[in-house]
Amino acid sequence: xxxxxxxxxxxxxxxxxxxxxxxxxxxxxxxxxxxxxxxxxxxxxxxxxxxxxxxxxxxxxxxxxxxxxxxxxxxxxxxxxxxxxxxxxxxxxxxxxxxxxxxxxxxxxxxxxxxxxxxxxxxxxxxxxxxxxxxxxxxxxxxxxxxxxxxxxxxxxxxxxxxxxxxxxxxxxxxxxxxxxxxxxxxxxxxxxxxxxxxxxxxxxxxxxxxxxxxxxxxxxx
Numbered sequence: 001x002x003x004x005x006x007x008x009x010x011x012x013x014x015x016x017x018x019x020x021x022x023x024x025x026x027x028x029x030x031x032x033x034x035x036x037x038x039x040x041x042x043x044x045x046x047x048x049x050x051x052x053x054x055x056x057x058x059x060x061x062x063x064x065x066x067x068x069x070x071x072x073x074x075x076x077x078x079x080x081x082x083x084x085x086x087x088x089x090x091x092x093x094x095x096x097x098x099x100x101x102x103x104x105x106x107x108x109x110x111x112x113x114x115x116x117x118x119x120x121x122x123x124x125x126x127x128x129x130x131x132x133x134x135x136x137x138x139x140x141x142x143x144x145x146x147x148x149x150x151x152x153x154x155x156x157x158x159x160x161x162x163x164x165x166x167x168x169x170x171x172x173x174x175x176x177x178x179x180x181x182x183x184x185x186x187x188x189x190x191x192x193x194x195x196x197x198x199x200x201x202x203x204x205x206x207x208x209x210x211x212x213x214x215x216x217x218x219x220x221x222x
Contacts, residue, residue, distance in 0.1 A: 011197050012094050013181045014063045038126035046215050053211035061203045064193050071101035094189040149151040
């Protein structure tokens with residue numbers, strides 16, 4: 001009975017992942033809203049850089065379900081899941097499913113490119129903190145792509161929201177799980193881990209420090 005109850009109430013997302021997830025859209029909106037205010041825009045850019053670096057580090061040393069190796073699957077698994085999705089026989093995952101895992105990587109990549117181009121931008125309204133560290137042609141290229149990558153981000157966000165709606169119609173409450181940190185699967189998940197999930201505070205502190213250092217170097221030292 002206890003095993004069945006545990007399967008019905010699985011702790012998946014630790015609190016730091018949930019803070020990261022819900023902070024990200026707020027920071028993206030704030031960056032767009034402050035695009036004409038140099039000082040405030042740069043503060044939110046620093047926050048974005050910290051969040052991205054933290055998620056990358058936490059994807060390596062964080063809690064089990066947050067680690068990249070746990071939810072990034074190969075092409076065969078991705079294809080099998082996609083077939084199962086359209087035939088009604090898809091397996092269940094408590095962490096990100098195969099397409100969801102790749103979506104996480106694509107989103108992080110797009111955000112990283114948006115941040116990187118912003119560091120070297122020079123659009124005459126305000127320059128990025130590293131615009132004078134590269135040739136003018138490189139800065140011009142970054143300036144050209146910075147708003148276009150943002151448009152790509154909007155498309156990715158729309159796809160993410162659409163996926164949440166589609167999975168909700170299929171009975172999976174993805175948004176609720178990211179709020180509570182827990183999932184209640186209807187059947188045995190394929191990626192269920194047996195060991196209890198204990199928050200690793202020492203690795204969390206390490207991840208925060210490692211994420212803060214590059215922010216300080218880029219924005220306050222270089």
